[in-house]
Amino acid sequence: MEFLPPPPRFTDPALRLQGLTVEHGDHCLLHQISCEFPQQTITAIVGPSGCGKTLLLRCLNRLSDLQPELRVSGQIWLRDRNLRDRQVNVESLRCQLALIRGPATPIAGSLYDNIVLPARLQGYRGNLEALVREVLTIVELPENLDLQQAARHCSPETQLRLCLARAIAMEPDILLLDEPCLPLDSAATLAFEELLLRLCDRHTILLITNNLAQAGRCATYTALLHPVLIDEQKLPVTKLIEFAPTSQIFRQPQHPITDDFVCGRR
Numbered sequence: 001m002e003f004l005p006p007p008p009r010f011t012d013p014a015l016r017l018q019g020l021t022v023e024h025g026d027h028c029l030l031h032q033i034s035c036e037f038p039q040q041t042i043t044a045i046v047g048p049s050g051c052g053k054t055l056l057l058r059c060l061n062r063l064s065d066l067q068p069e070l071r072v073s074g075q076i077w078l079r080d081r082n083l084r085d086r087q088v089n090v091e092s093l094r095c096q097l098a099l100i101r102g103p104a105t106p107i108a109g110s111l112y113d114n115i116v117l118p119a120r121l122q123g124y125r126g127n128l129e130a131l132v133r134e135v136l137t138i139v140e141l142p143e144n145l146d147l148q149q150a151a152r153h154c155s156p157e158t159q160l161r162l163c164l165a166r167a168i169a170m171e172p173d174i175l176l177l178d179e180p181c182l183p184l185d186s187a188a189t190l191a192f193e194e195l196l197l198r199l200c201d202r203h204t205i206l207l208i209t210n211n212l213a214q215a216g217r218c219a220t221y222t223a224l225l226h227p228v229l230i231d232e233q234k235l236p237v238t239k240l241i242e243f244a245p246t247s248q249i250f251r252q253p254q255h256p257i258t259d260d261f262v263c264g265r266r
């Protein structure tokens, strides 16, 4: 398999995590996650089912605030702003770090309603028709698409691209994609991955995938989360085991857990 080469120069990261920890009661779910997500690249987030990949993305755009039973600590830096500061406006934060979860589910209403909804909610003052045309082109949906049809009657691929268009209309810095290709067949999955590679010109993408081949095809970097036993905890806690160029994760993993994981032994 050919891997995407990492960029020649490591510029300022798009997002930096420092000691991000999530606890529930006396159980630590995510333990001291620290890493830097490089700008305008795709980073795949992989790990066994239930290890906390979704939880991590929910912390990044503060959806975890909606689960008061969780205690989140540590810092999440977007440039010079700690996203965990109380003053951060979470509504606009969730536009800046837009989360799309597979299977992508549009809201009830037409394709048009779906695309303009967040823009309307955020008080967008520009030309909505022009915005819709622009984002449809970006997500490579046909120009002659009937925008008045019900979004929920469209194919899974169109629904996914529609949800992406809705997110992109708000000009996010970061796209948080949680297994976006879940309902898609192979051809639609490959086409969507190619679209993601083109979108890297404008956005930084964090892509949760349970499909290692997908990480190999489209992620420049890969982060492996995995539960481990640490001394002071009775139950395993999830840690960031390795964060490296995808080629290294697959060919020269630095950690035995990574080696086992990519070989399918874990």
Ligand SMILES: Nc1ncnc2c1ncn2[C@@H]1O[C@H](COP(=O)(O)OP(=O)(O)OP(=O)(O)O)[C@@H](O)[C@H]1O
Pocket: 024, 029, 047, 048, 049, 050, 051, 052, 053, 054, 055, 056, 067, 069, 070, 210
């Ligand atoms: N609000 C909560 N209260 C208690 N435990 C929680 C809460 N939210 C998540 N968890 C636990 O955190 C763990 C991580 O779940 P999460 O869905 O993030 O895993 P995942 O790696 O995305 O799994 P999958 O690949 O199957 O989607 C699970 O064990 C889940 O039960």
